[in-house]
Each structure stands twice: as C-alpha cells, then as structure tokens.
Amino acid sequence: MGDHHHGPAKGIGRWLFTTNHKDIGTMYLWFSFAMFLLGGFFAMVIRAELFQPGMQLVEPAFFNQMTTLHGLIMVFGAIMPSFVGLANWLIPMMIGAPDMALPRMNNWSFWILPPAFLLLASTLFMEGGAPAFGWTFYAPLSTTYAPPSVTFFIFSIHVLGLSSIMGSINIIATVMNMRAPGMTYMKMPLFVWTCLITAFLLVAVMPVLAGAVTMMLMDIHFGTSFFSAAGGGDPVLFQHIFWFFGHPEVYIIILPAFGVVSQIIPAFSRKPLFGYDSMVYATSSIAFLSFIVWAHHMYTVGMPIAGELFFMYATMLIAVPTGVKVFNWITTMWRGALSFETPMLFCLGFLVLFTLGGFTGLMLSIAPADFQYHDSYFVVAHFHYVMVAGAVFSMTAAIYFWLPKWCGRMYNEAMGKTHFWISFIGFNLTFFPQHFVGLAGMPRRIPDYALQFADFNMMSSIGAFIYGASQLLFLYNVIATIVAGEPVSDEKVWDGAEGLEWTVPTPAPYHTFEEPPRVGPGVHAHG
C-alpha cells in the first residue's frame, strides 16, 4: 500500500466524479439491477395480458411497446451493463492492476448510460407512444411506419452504443497494458479472457448498429431510401445490417457469462478448470464464428439456397466450441469435491438450462426446420433459455460469489438457496411450455392468441410471476448483506477460490494492488 492512499470522497460527489473502478463497477451493477427490475416489470405486463385469451389489461399497441422496451432494456440496460460492472470490479483485481487504464473515460462511459435510458423510457409518455416495432426494429415498421418517438430511440441507441464502445476500449487497454509482472495472457483468469474477447466484439459491431440507426434517421427525416424499395432501397438490407451487429451481440451477452461460470465451477469443485487452453480457444472460435452466421435469423426472407446452406453449416459449427465448453465444465466437476453453495447452484442451473438452450439453438440452426420454428414461441423459449438461464443466472452466481469479497459480509445462505430454487422452478415454468406453444404454431409478439394455446400460456404467466417475485428476494438478500451481513475476514472467503482477487484483504480496500503483485511461473492465477 502506498502511503498516499486515501478513501472515497464524501457525499454525492464521490459517485458523480469517481474514477475508482470499484465505485464505477458498483454503479454499473446497481444501474443494471434497476433496469432489470424495470424490464422485468414490462415482462410482467406482457405475461399478465397473455394470462388468458382476449384483451384484458392493455391495448395491442401498448403491448407492442412493452415487448419492444422489455427487449431493449433487458439487453442494453440490464445484461450488458451488469457484465461491464463486473468487469470493472474484477479485471483490475484479477490481473493485479490498481485500476482501469482509462479511469476518466470509465466515469463517462457509465454516466452517459442513465440519461440514455431515461430518454428511452420517456418515449412511453410521448405522443404516439414508445417504439412498438420489437427490439429488432425491422424497417419499414421502424421508419416509415414508426411513431415520432423513434427519433429519441435512435439517439438513445447512439448514446448507449458510445458507452459500450468506451467501456470496451477501456477493458482492452487495461488487459493489454496493466497486467502484473508474470501475468501472461495464458495465465489470465477465464473471466478476463472472455471480457477481452467480448470487448473486441463490441468495438467491431457497435459502430454497425450505429450505422443502422443512422440510416433509419436519414430515411425518416432526410429523404433517403436505404430501407424502402420504392426509392431503390431494400428492407432486407436492414436485417442484414442489424443481425451483423445482432448475432455477435448474442455472444457479447453470453461470453462473460461463460467466464463467470469458468471461475465458479472450479472453486466449488476444488479442482482446476479441466482444459484452460481449450476454453480460451473455444471462446475465440465462438467469437470468430459469431461474425459469419448472422443470416440464420433471416432464413425466411427468401435468400438464395447457397446463402441458406452457408449460414446453416456455419451456425451448426458453433455447437462444436460450445460443446467443448460444456464438456470442460462437467469434466472439471468430475472427481472434484463438490459443495453446493448458492453461486454453485446458480452455475449448475446455468449448465443444465444453457445446455437445453444450446440444443434448441442447434435445432433452430437447421434451415428447413427453422421454416416452422422461425418467429414462433419456440424461438422465444430458446433465447430466454440462453439469455436468462445463461446470462442472468451466471450474473446472479457472480454476485453471490464475489459480494462477500467486496463488502466483507456474507449473504444469507438459506435465503440464497431459496432464491435459486424459486428462480429455477419459476423460470422453467415460464419458458418450458413456450417450446410447446411455439411448435404448435403460436407466433411471437402477439397480444392475444387462439384458444388451444390458453393452458400453456397461463402456466407460463404463473411461472413468470414466480420468477419475477424471486428477484425481490435477491434484492433483499443483497441489501441485507451489505447492511448487516455476517462479517467475513478470511481473504479467500471460499476455500476453493483461486486468483489474485482473493489475495487482497476482505473487504476489498478502496485501492488495491497499488504495487503490482508478482505472478511466479508456477502460480495458478486462474481457477
């Protein structure tokens, strides 16, 4: 510790002007949790309307606003910032750096997020209502036929894209320049690896998204016709551009989740990760493949058969590195000494449910079969298995795993386990039946449905309410831990945890690694 070290500033200024990676990480995490609750509330509105056939609570136009905002807020407001928050907290502590490489930019990249989402949420109160064209905002529904609020939506996307790009540049700069002596790339914890690769994906595709929304802006206000056939453009061009961003985006969401799971499973198996190297290579392969599979979201737009075949084969290939990851996690557990604290339970939940989501993903990759699955509830079920049981479960696991380290207090284990089981049951009750209604022919994004889908929809709604309520238990548990949890002083917190972040005192002081640690040749820096 340097003798000039100081604690946080007092009052609101601490949060407004902070350049401390821990403070910024904390703000990201709280912000994303707030967005998670808001997006979750919208989901509750959706499920309440779908509880029974017929229109009961909201009008179809408002229902579309809910599905749109639910998707946008969950993807851009809840999941992505939560992993940036985790990266902020953990990357410096995992690679032995005192802070992120670009602390002032770090402050900016967080503080432009709340205004962007305020703007997005404010569209609900504008004339014509909020965007109602789905989170994929396909033209021309999102251009010629969009409500006036679309312009604010475009600006909001620009700002949060900017935030993501700044955050990513920061992660790349930090990982490349600030590793402690001896911390080679192949010694970095897997979470750092996945964040690094994710950051590269973000820098590559966020500008593409910005391009897409800018073209929309031009079409709406400046008389261009990028996406209008009447003026020589092509609505399908929008989908190509959107999914060239959108598919890597899916991995931007899931790769850090892989990283988290790769830290936690070895810790509670008390055994090193089975194939560290192959996990790094598998992550990189997934990142590469993510750029050449985008049109599998568009099998029904009428592509030439060569295109269909290319995108089908490329998409199927993703199963190989993803399989490598799942097999690695299971082999890590094999002949370990397992214990099942809350973080491990969420990781196991992740493992089972993400694998199911992977299976349905494989089914969806088969182009001819996709002609039946496409835009049905089967797809909704699939991506919630990978987004919620994948990203959200792993994020929850991460909070339970590292929170005691951060605040020096232990969460309530019984409550944590209860949270897991209610989430697990609620989640499956919500989304498993959606496979069935999808296969039976229920399209997605409809506010009302035919009578044969009624039973499963009611089941799904009940599950959603259970899952939603269980998140309040989580919120309570986290607050109770921070305020009055059982103090922990053990540096490692978990006996099986490995890595530099567990070598600093508990709770983690405001400044860590002001002098870089040395990572010797024989030291396991990763799990």
Place this chain on the structure above:
Amino acid sequence: MVFIAKQLCKLALGPVLLLMSVIAVAAGDESSINMSPGVTEVGRQIYNLHMIILWICVVIGIVVFSVMFYSIIYHRKSRGVTPATFHESTKVEIAWTVVPFVILVVMAVPATTTLLDIYDNDEADLDVIVTGYQWKWKYEYINDEGENVSFFSNLRTPQSEIYNTAKKGKNYLLEVDEPLVLPVDTKVRFLITANDVLHSWWVPQLAVKRDAIPGFINEVTTRTSIEGTYRGQCAELCGKSHGFMPIVVNVVSQEEYTEWLGEKQAEATEIKDLMAQTFSLDDLMERGKAVYDSNCLACHGANGEGGLGNAIAGSPIATGPVGPHLEVSINGVPGTAMQAFGEQLNDVDMAAVVTYQRNGFGNNMGDLVQPIDVYNHKKGQ
C-alpha cells in the same frame, strides 16, 4: 438406492419430475405440444428432420447430464472425497471436438436434402399472389382461368369476443371472412409480397413460412395431399394488429375448386355491373357499414370515435367536401398508418363506405357518393 433417490430429489430432479408430469398431462393431445407433420410432403420431411434432431439432442443430453449428476451425487465434499488434480488431456479434447462434428455432419445431410426439396420452385399448376397489408391478406389468382379473381381476407372474429363481452368461438382469432381456396394434389406457387411493412405468411400445416417484403417477391411452392381447412397467422411483427391477421386455407377437391372459382368470377362480373349503377342512400349505408366494420373499424373505432386513427365522427374530412374525403380513402396519407384503400376496395365498396362515413356517426352530411364518382376520382389522378 434409497440414498441415491434421496439425493436426486434433493437436487434438480424434483422440479424436473414435476415438469415432466405436467407435460405428460398435456401430452394427451399430441398436436398441442409438438410440431405437426402437416399435410404436405415437405411438411412431413421437416417434421422427420425435427424429430431426428430432437432425439439426437435428447440422447446427447442424457449422456451429458448423467455424467454431471453422477458427479454431483458421488463427488461431493460432504462424502469426504479428496478432489483429484487432473487437468488437460489432448486425447479427450480431440475426441469431444471430433465426435460432435461427426454428429453435425450426420444432421446436415437430411437437412440439406430437405432444403433442396423446399427450394424446388419449378413451374407450378397454379400461381397465387399473396400480399400482406396492415392487417389483412390479399390473394390474387393469376393463372388464365382465374384471371379476374382477387380478394382480401380479413379477420372475422368480432371485437366483442376479443374484448371478452361475448363467448369466444372455436376458431377464435383464426377465422377470416374469405379464406384462400386451393385445389388438392396441385402444385401451388405462392408469390409473396407486402404492401406496407414486413409480414410473414405462415401456415404450419402446409409447412410454408415466407416473409412478405414490400417491393420484393418471394416464391414458395406447396402441394397439399389432404383436403381440409388449415389455419395460420402472420409471423412477422407488423404493427398494432399483428396478432389479428390470420390465414385460412381451404383445400378442396378439383371440382369444388373449379365451382368456387366460377362463383368468384361471376361475383367479379357482378361488381363490374354494379359499378355502372346508381344506388340509394339506404343501399349504400348498408353496404358501407359492412365494409367499414371489416376495413376501418380497427383504427377508427366502432362508432367512428377514433383510436389509432383519427375520429371520423365530426371530422373535418368526413364533414367537408367529397373530393378530399375520397382522396384520403383512395390514396391514404403517406407516412401514417392510413393506407391507400383504392386498390383494396372496389369502386362500389369505396362509394358505400365513404357515404357511410359521411352520413353515419352523426355526421349526417346527406350527400351520396356513387361508384362513378370513385371511378372518376381515380381516373382524374
């Protein structure tokens, strides 16, 4: 065994078993939980492909999860085991890269052949242009014998059922005023496009789903082997009433089809005759109400009170000169949800609905619009 059973219950299997039993109850009606093989050869191929992949996934899942649960049960710290320290094994890693790859190749073969069959768009016996509109479908038969036949297909479910004031019928939300009629055992080619935003024409039983894209035409063929009524829905979010634009296809025998086509052609001729006639206010009002209810009501409200669209009751357009009223109705208002109905409604229906709007909802303008006025307005453009 008891020990193992206890452990299993303790872990994930409790809820999984619960879920399984729920599924088992629901599985009584197979079609409500699985894809239907449908009534076409392609549909059966897709169904078989779906089942093959599903079973491959089930087998892989059983193997993977067995290993995992074995580990969860036997390799737990509470049993006092010492953790092994092994990691990295090139042999194992090559195996679990190569084996899945081989499985993927096995899957890719039938997938490719099915896809090639679906893309067989050779000369068909019958061509139908399918056009998506917000929020209805238009069907046009373009072969020689069906030259004159073209019609719109609107949702028939009344608002009272949707808003829960009447009991919902058996085909709630899956019924239309005019279904598409196709002859059985005939290769039909759909030429799918859209008028405004994207739509997607999906009939699960025909195994056809193709996006309807404004300005572009997609082709897809089908050959139905069993007569019957098949229902589907729009599958691409297309705005407010996306959930309310169903598709109904009646597949009938060749004879019935020919008879139906004859009727439709006669109807078209009749409309042509009607266009030359002059109608009374009552006739126009009666016809106009029917047209209004299936075309205008969704946006402008049952009593012209407005909604997504402007109010018609007391509106400056409906109570102003006839010319602008016809202009808006025929050509729509670009950049808004108000579509151009000139193509969708024949001149008789257009005259009737404009008259209805000008005289109903308390507007009482007292003027009549005749088909010839509509014709002249269109011609004058």
